[in-house]
Amino acid sequence: MAIEGPFWRAIAVFRVASLVYAAVLMLQHRGYEEPVLGWLVIGVMALWTAGATFAYSAEALRGWPLLVIDLLVAMACLLASPYVQGASQGAAGIMPAPATWVAAPVLAWAVYGGRRAGVAAAAVVAAGDLWLRVRMPDVPVLINGAVLLFLSGVVVGHVSRLAKQAEARMQRAAEMEAAQRERERLARDIHDSVLQVLALVQRRGRQIGGEAAELGRLAGEQEAALRDLVSAGPPPPEGSTDLRALLTRYGSPEVTVSTPATPLVLPAEVAGSVAAAVGAALDNVRAHCGPGSRAWVLAESAEGTVTVSVRDDGPGIPAGRLEEARTAGRMGVAHSIRGRVAELGGAVSIVSVPGQGTEVEITLPA
The missing domain is CATH 1.20.58 (Methane Monooxygenase Hydroxylase; Chain G, domain 1)
Structure with missing residues (x-):
């Protein structure tokens, strides 16, 4: 050096x-x-x-x-x-x-x-x-x-x-500053061109309906992804990942993802497992709540813990249904969600009220 x-x-x-x-x-x-x-x-x-x-x-x-x-x-x-x-x-x-x-x-x-x-x-x-x-x-x-x-x-x-x-x-501070300046320049250029076109396609597609509505939905997803990309902060330290970046990929017109303004930096393997557990919870929403159902993903950190909750507006889970599924060998919740989080030293809480939806809360040490 x-x-x-x-x-x-x-x-x-x-x-x-x-x-x-x-x-x-x-x-x-x-x-x-x-x-x-x-x-x-x-x-x-x-x-x-x-x-x-x-x-x-x-x-x-x-x-x-x-x-x-x-x-x-x-x-x-x-x-x-x-x-x-x-x-x-x-x-x-x-x-x-x-x-x-x-x-x-x-x-x-x-x-x-x-x-x-x-x-x-x-x-x-x-x-x-x-x-x-x-x-x-x-x-x-x-x-x-x-x-x-x-x-x-x-x-x-x-x-x-x-x-x-x-x-x-x-040296890292200088690299972060240079990366942030380049990101801001790209954000200005993309905002003046690509993002405006995607937003226009999304609006017109919804107005026209039919197959154009599907194209509009895809354009809206790409617009959201581009906005997250150009507005992201400096890259996390080597070997770590910002959990927000992994969770925002699930965002869509049916899934609303809310994350804090500050990075949720976790070891890459831990962040990947949490994101996979959230993905499994959203798969359950799509499989059991039917078309048109909505879901909300909320991530936050406080007092040395990271909490991610997935809530939906579906019909809820009948009492004893999870135990029946585990006994029958269907390991979706038990393995994909509880098992992953348990390996990280975290906990999963599932609250469901018939007719009022289900909330899956994942808590693990930061």
Whole structure:
């Protein structure tokens, strides 16, 4: 991601500054009894600083193999310190040959993999540093460096992860804004042409009657579908579906679908099962209520639940009829509606009054 660029450049600057610091310490010959070997270590550090700066700047090369090599080079330079220091090893004020340069891999791991990766790299480097100190029995073991390494891994990893998440949100917001602008442009164009023609065909078809009325009905359905398409909001997150879009497909002159203005975002599989249950309820309306019957679908959400009700103006269900159908093996309501909703952790309530229609209410956690 582009947001990582400043992090890698900052690590490159840290490597160069730490390399210069280690070289200055070597020039002062403070506690380094083998300066030739010390300058060899500095040379390795300089070569790897140049190579790592280039490698981390290329996204194709940036990965765990490079991170592992980076950590191994730093550990090799760190563990060479006793040979550079000689008899002065462990003396007060004497730093390892690479000095602060060994912290660079910790920062790189933290930027690439987050807090846990940063802590893992810090543990490796801190273990090497503590091992060098423990080898000298007369020298007190200080853990300041280890603590700083762990803090660096945690803080840098956390900030890096937050930056990546912020970039992803900003990118999605930009995509949603662009999609909304394009949708508004299409809505204007369609409203000025296609929707007006479909509305005219619907009105004229009803006036003429006969086969023209059927064409008018189909034109009305397409007009409603187009209006829903161009007026829909931004697409839901990946793996989710706006339940409203699935329910509005059932809309027709005989079926009125009412949904809230805000999206009813559910996991795609859950939304599909709810829509299928609603479709099964509408199939029952068409099968048992006869021609001319009307149905109403109402969807709403409140207090962490989503409720979808299907109501009709048919003759109602006689008492005991559902139990008889289940006993006879007809599983329309029991399987297509109750079974689907039960698998989602929801509940189905069916209220029917003879002569006053039936209402099927589906409730499930949002």
